[in-house]
Every structure is written in structure tokens, then in C-alpha cells.
Amino acid sequence: MILLTRGSPLARIQTRGWMDALESLGAETTLQAVSTHGDRDRTTPLPCFGGFGAFVKALEEKLLAGEGDGAVHSLKDVPVAQPEGLVLAGVLPRGPVGDLLVTREGLSLETLPPGARVGSSSLRRTAQGLRVRKDLRFLCCRGNVQTRLRKLEAGELDALILAEAGVRRLGLDLPGAVRLPFLSTPGQGAVALEARAGSVLESLARQTNHLPTWLEVCGERQVLGAFGKGCSAPVAVQGRYEGGVLTLEAEVLALDGSQSVGASLGGPAGTEEEARALGQTLWDSLAEAPLVRRLLEEVTA
Numbered sequence: 001m002i003l004l005t006r007g008s009p010l011a012r013i014q015t016r017g018w019m020d021a022l023e024s025l026g027a028e029t030t031l032q033a034v035s036t037h038g039d040r041d042r043t044t045p046l047p048c049f050g051g052f053g054a055f056v057k058a059l060e061e062k063l064l065a066g067e068g069d070g071a072v073h074s075l076k077d078v079p080v081a082q083p084e085g086l087v088l089a090g091v092l093p094r095g096p097v098g099d100l101l102v103t104r105e106g107l108s109l110e111t112l113p114p115g116a117r118v119g120s121s122s123l124r125r126t127a128q129g130l131r132v133r134k135d136l137r138f139l140c141c142r143g144n145v146q147t148r149l150r151k152l153e154a155g156e157l158d159a160l161i162l163a164e165a166g167v168r169r170l171g172l173d174l175p176g177a178v179r180l181p182f183l184s185t186p187g188q189g190a191v192a193l194e195a196r197a198g199s200v201l202e203s204l205a206r207q208t209n210h211l212p213t214w215l216e217v218c219g220e221r222q223v224l225g226a227f228g229k230g231c232s233a234p235v236a237v238q239g240r241y242e243g244g245v246l247t248l249e250a251e252v253l254a255l256d257g258s259q260s261v262g263a264s265l266g267g268p269a270g271t272e273e274e275a276r277a278l279g280q281t282l283w284d285s286l287a288e289a290p291l292v293r294r295l296l297e298e299v300t301a
């Protein structure tokens, strides 16, 4: 079976994770790298080209055309709804969920120099960073993890925010990295396999689906879906499944970090439907907040 993936080193490593899981079920797999719009256009800030899904769409088109059996994605890059005929069939056990602040000197958000240039093209990370330090200058930083790290090394940036999951999977040793206390984005740290609905690969992937991770990400993605704006708004949601209980924590921020509203909720969940219902209840408790209503209007405009 052919697994489609982006060509970056991280995407390839993540795809190998799925190949191992499927091979342990007796399937033979090969990796096929596809260059996506999101990889080729390195300058446009992500939110500007319908960014959500920019990395995913090219793979989905090939999958729908029968040019591969499955596609492996970082789940946080995958829109909440899949195109007709495709399904998310499973996730691997989740990696670390949070973000790292990387500097050459091992600084924290508090000890960065005034006006420091921080590389991140995420609205969420920008708003969360500005909340703590409104003097920081967030610069759009695209390209794969190694490309971004080179910009830091070259002194084009004073700091960089990266997902810990990606850094760990790449096996990078970054002595100047510290964990950020940010709630992360839905799906961060999870690697999903998308397949054609009803295919053999779908049923194989469902057999190896990691249920605790799946419940967490279903709850998280329900909140994002209810918000309805994809990554074009600063929304953080982080789930944790433990002892049969799913706890979801969410936060919506003003773009400049000057305001935020948060809510959390925990309850028993053993199925995807229960996880989604918790996510929906959490969203309902946030939806009436004035900040959320204003953001919903602004982002549509």
C-alpha cells in the first residue's frame, strides 16, 4: 500500500511510524512524497492562503484520484471536515503536546530582550506570547523545522516557537529550548492517517488506532469545528484522557493577546461520540462570551 506524505524530514519520520504500525498487521507499505502548495509557497503567511489545509489538500486530491492508498498528516494541519469519500481512520500514540521556545542562549519568554524577534506564523502562539510580553515582535516564519532553526542560527530571529513533538521526532538536541506554558492547538502532537472511506487501509488503520489519543483529539477538534474558523483565529484546546475521563481545556484569545476567555470541562468518555459531546458542551460555554462573539464577527468579515 502506498502512503502519501509531504517530503519534509518530519513528515517522512511520522509516515514511518504509520508504516511500522501497518506492517505489524501484515501490510506492505511504501512511502511516496508529494510536494504541496504549503511547501512551495514559503513566503505567504499561512492564514493568507486559506492556510488551514494548505499542506493537506494536495495529498487528498491524489488520494481521491487513487494515486495512493492513504495519506499521513500532522493532525493539527488537517481541517475538521474531510472531503467526501475520505476519512481519518486513526492516530498513532500522541507525542508531547506542547510548544518550545528556542533561543541560542536558553532564554525564557520572560528573559527575552525587549522587542525580541520571535518566529511563529501561528495566530494562537502570537496571541499567547503577546499576552505575556506585548513588546515582542512576532515574525512570520515558514518552512520546515530545520529551515526555521537556520534562521535562528543566522541571527535573523532572536527566538522561535516550535511544537515539541516535531523537535523530539526529529531527534534534535536543542540546548536552548524551554517549554512554554501555552495551551496548544487541537491535534498537536498527533499523527493521523487519512484513507478512502470503506477501503482496506481504513479498516487496518482503525485496528491500530490509539484510543486515548483519538478521544483527546476528537474532543479538541469538536471545539475547533464548532468555532468554525479553522486556524484563522487564535483558539487553543488541549485534551487529556486518563482513567476513563476526558478533560478538555480551551481558550480563545484576542489577536493581540490583550484579552482571553477560557473554560475547562471533564467527564467520562469511552467513545468518539462522548468525546465530541464534551467538546460541544465546552464550546457552548465559551460561545456566548463577548470576546468570542466579536472574534466570530471579525474573522468572518
Ligand SMILES: NCc1[nH]cc(CCC(=O)O)c1CC(=O)O
Binding pocket: 074, 075, 076, 077, 161, 162, 163, 165, 166, 187, 188, 189, 190, 191
Ligand atoms: N504547522 C506546521 C506543523 N505541523 C505539525 C508540526 C509539528 C508536529 C505536531 O505538532 O504534531 C508543525 C511544526 C510546528 O508547529 O513546529
